Amino acid sequence: xxxxxxxxxxxxxxxxSVERHVFNSKKRKExxxxxxxxxxFIVMISFMALAAAPAxxxxxxxxxxxxxxxxxxxxxxxxxxxxxHPLEGHYMEMVKPRQFGVMHDGQKTDLLGTLQPARxxxxxxxxxxxxxxxxxxxxxxxxxxxxxxxEPYWEPAEDCFIVHYTKVCVNALGLExxxxxxxxxxxxxxxxxxxxxxxxxxxxxxxxxxxxxxVPFAEVEVEYLNDSPGNISVVLPPADPYVTQVVKADANGVxxxxxxxxxxxxxAALIEADWKREHDGREKGVEIxxxxxxxxxxxx
Amino acid sequence: xxIIKYVLIAAVVVLLGGxxxxxxxxxxxxxxxxxxIYTESYFSDGKPVEGGKVLxxxxxxxxxxEGVTDKEGFFNFDIPKIDDLNIVxxxxxxxxxxxxxxxxxxxxxx
Numbered sequence: 001x002x003x004x005x006x007x008x009x010x011x012x013x014x015x016x017s018v019e020r021h022v023f024n025s026k027k028r029k030e031x032x033x034x035x036x037x038x039x040x041f042i043v044m045i046s047f048m049a050l051a052a053a054p055a056x057x058x059x060x061x062x063x064x065x066x067x068x069x070x071x072x073x074x075x076x077x078x079x080x081x082x083x084x085h086p087l088e089g090h091y092m093e094m095v096k097p098r099q100f101g102v103m104h105d106g107q108k109t110d111l112l113g114t115l116q117p118a119r120x121x122x123x124x125x126x127x128x129x130x131x132x133x134x135x136x137x138x139x140x141x142x143x144x145x146x147x148x149x150x151e152p153y154w155e156p157a158e159d160c161f162i163v164h165y166t167k168v169c170v171n172a173l174g175l176e177x178x179x180x181x182x183x184x185x186x187x188x189x190x191x192x193x194x195x196x197x198x199x200x201x202x203x204x205x206x207x208x209x210x211x212x213x214x215v216p217f218a219e220v221e222v223e224y225l226n227d228s229p230g231n232i233s234v235v236l237p238p239a240d241p242y243v244t245q246v247v248k249a250d251a252n253g254v255x256x257x258x259x260x261x262x263x264x265x266x267x268a269a270l271i272e273a274d275w276k277r278e279h280d281g282r283e284k285g286v287e288i289x290x291x292x293x294x295x296x297x298x299x300x
Numbered sequence: 301x302x303i304i305k306y307v308l309i310a311a312v313v314v315l316l317g318g319x320x321x322x323x324x325x326x327x328x329x330x331x332x333x334x335x336x337i338y339t340e341s342y343f344s345d346g347k348p349v350e351g352g353k354v355l356x357x358x359x360x361x362x363x364x365x366e367g368v369t370d371k372e373g374f375f376n377f378d379i380p381k382i383d384d385l386n387i388v389x390x391x392x393x394x395x396x397x398x399x400x401x402x403x404x405x406x407x408x409x410x
Contacts, residue, residue, distance in 0.1 A: 071399060141329050141342070174327035177346045 056085040057221050057244035058092065058155070059266045060164025060291045062146050067196045067295045069172040075138040077170060081148050082120070082131035086225040086266055087235060087243050089122035091129035092153065099149035100132075103183050105142050141175035147183050152277055152286060161277050164268065164289040169195045186211060189269060189292040192254065199299045205256040207249075208269040208290055214253030218269045221246055228263025228295075235261070262298045266291060326352070328389040328399045332379060332409020337401070341373040341389045348373030352391040359384035359403070382407050 065078040083094040100112045111134060119128035138144065146168050152161035165185040179195055182188070192205040208218040222245045226235055237243045249255040249269070259265050273286040324343035331338055337356075341349035352369040356377070364380040369389070385401040 139331075141327065141340075173329055174325060174344055175329075175342060175346060176344045 056088050056090065057223055057268070058153075058162055058164070059084060059086050059221075059223055059268055060148065060150060060166035060289065061086065061225070061266060062148055062166045062168045062293060063225070063264060064146065064168060064170050067168070067170050069138050069170060071173060075172075077136045077138060078133060079136060079146055080118075080131060080133050081115070081166075083150065083153060083164070084131075085122075086223040086264075087237065089226050090125055091120050091122060091131060093129045094131055094153075095151050097132065097148050097150045099147075100134075101147060102136065103145045103147065103178070103181060105140070105178060106181065108183070111136065111146075138170070138172045141173035142171075143176065143178035143181075144170045144172060145178065145181065145183060146170070147185060147188075149185060154279055154284075155287075158287070160285040160287050161279070162287045162289070163273070164291045166289075166291040166293070168293040171196045182209070182212070184212070185290070186273075187215075187269070187271060187288050187290040189267060189290045191292060191294075193294075195292070195294045198259070198294055198296045200262045200296045201258060201260065201299075202296065203256050203258045204265070204267070204294055205254060206267060206292060208253040208255070210271060210288075210290075215249065215269065215271060216251045216253055218249040218253055218255070218271065219246060220249060220255045220257075220267055220269045222257050223266050223268075224261060225264035225266065225293075231261075231263045259294075259296045262296050264293055264295050266293050326389055326391045326395040326397050328354075328387060328397050330385075330387050330399045330401055332401060332406045335410060336376055336378055337380075337385070337387075337406070337409070338376045339369075339374065339387055339389075339399070341369045341375070341391070349389065349391050352389050355388045355390065356380065357386040357388070359386075361386070379406060379410060382410070 061082045061084055063080045066073060069075060081097065081100065083092045084090060096115060097112065100115060101108050101110045114134045115132045116134065117130050118133050120131050121128045148166050150163060152163050155162050165187055167183060167188060169179045176194065180190055182190060187210045189206045189208055192207060193203065208215040208220065224235060247255050247257050269290045270287055273288045275286060276283045277286055324345055326349055327342050329340045339354060341352050343349065348371065349369055350371050350373060353366065354369060354375045355366045356364045358364055358381055365377060367375045367377060369375045382403060384403050385406060386398055387401065388396060388398045390396050
């Protein structure tokens with residue numbers, strides 16, 4: 001897309017070279033050249049960023065087909081569980097999780113047995129990877145928090161395992177209770193903003209917990225799901241820092257982020273686990289992540 | 301004197317015209333089980349709707365029965381007819397909502 005923009009700029013440059021003789025041509029030409037160079041620079045940076053395989057952030061993701069179920073809606077939810085780079089769209093191979101369930105009205109229900117494997121890949125991946133899906137029937141009113149504990153994922157680039165404890169909340173039938181309940185995972189984000197009914201631009205606030213206690217100054221990565229349903233303008237990051245943003249929690253483990261686009265947003269607070277795991281006969285560190293997903297909509 | 305007069309007028313207007321605007325929407329949830337229909341009426345924050353009028357209509361919009369929700373927001377009754385049921389909650393200040401039970405769901409709860 002950026003390539004076509006660049007070509008357009010060149011054409012404009014040629015158009016202006018005719019007018020050169022009529023107006024204050026020298027200044028115009030210089031300005032056009034600068035603009036062309038700027039565009040070219042941006043295009044090159046984007047291509048370099050994409051080609052150079054930078055450290056795209058891994059995110060555990062749990063995405064439901066609907067996050068607010070009203071009476072006339074289809075009460076059957078389809079939930080997808082994946083391990084991906086949300087902005088870039090790349091999938092990583094995900095084996096069947098260790099734990100998957102839903103919490104509603106204070107009760108946890110094990111749904112691991114309902115998971116079906118599926119295959120998916122990003123737009124520029126040449127092979128497919130495994131992810132997981134399930135169908136869940138909503139019956140009673142209230143908030144439903146789906147949660148997953150994946151099997152540790154070995155990441156050779158970081159020489160460690162990764163386990164993202166991921167949650168998402170679906171509201172059903174007008175009863176807004178349960179969204180801030182603790183599931184009791186090793187590490188989790190507790191939403192301080194009701195995590196549904198959010199507009200683009202709203203502030204999402206959450207608290208990072210590890211073994212039930214707040215994590216002071218936790219580092220939280222934020223990334224947008226580029227293939228959010230309804231997203232017609234794919235986000236092209238102008239530079240690496242735009243792919244995964246970072247916010248730091250305060251002394252109480254509380255962080256905030258204002259979401260600038262409609263779609264799904266993931267928040268991942270990453271900490272080092274106090275346990276190790278073996279890989280090829282050697283003890284390796286484990287990065288555990290508390291991940292939370294919310295959906296925003298443009299205000300119209 | 302003038303100020304007091306205006307304050308009094310304002311107070312009267314407020315008292316007459318003011319309705320306690322319910323901050324939360326009124327909801328109703330219903331299901332059929334063991335030969336009965338169970339209805340629960342609640343606000344979005346979970347508080348029960350007490351003293352709400354419940355009206356039960358059949359598939360042809362004929363009123364079958366009516367009742368009032370109790371302290372817990374419940375109003376339960378024996379299945380009046382195997383049909384689509386349109387159950388309406390009419391709470392104070394014109395706050396209404398409804399829940400539709402399909403004939404198949406009513407039948408399953410017989």
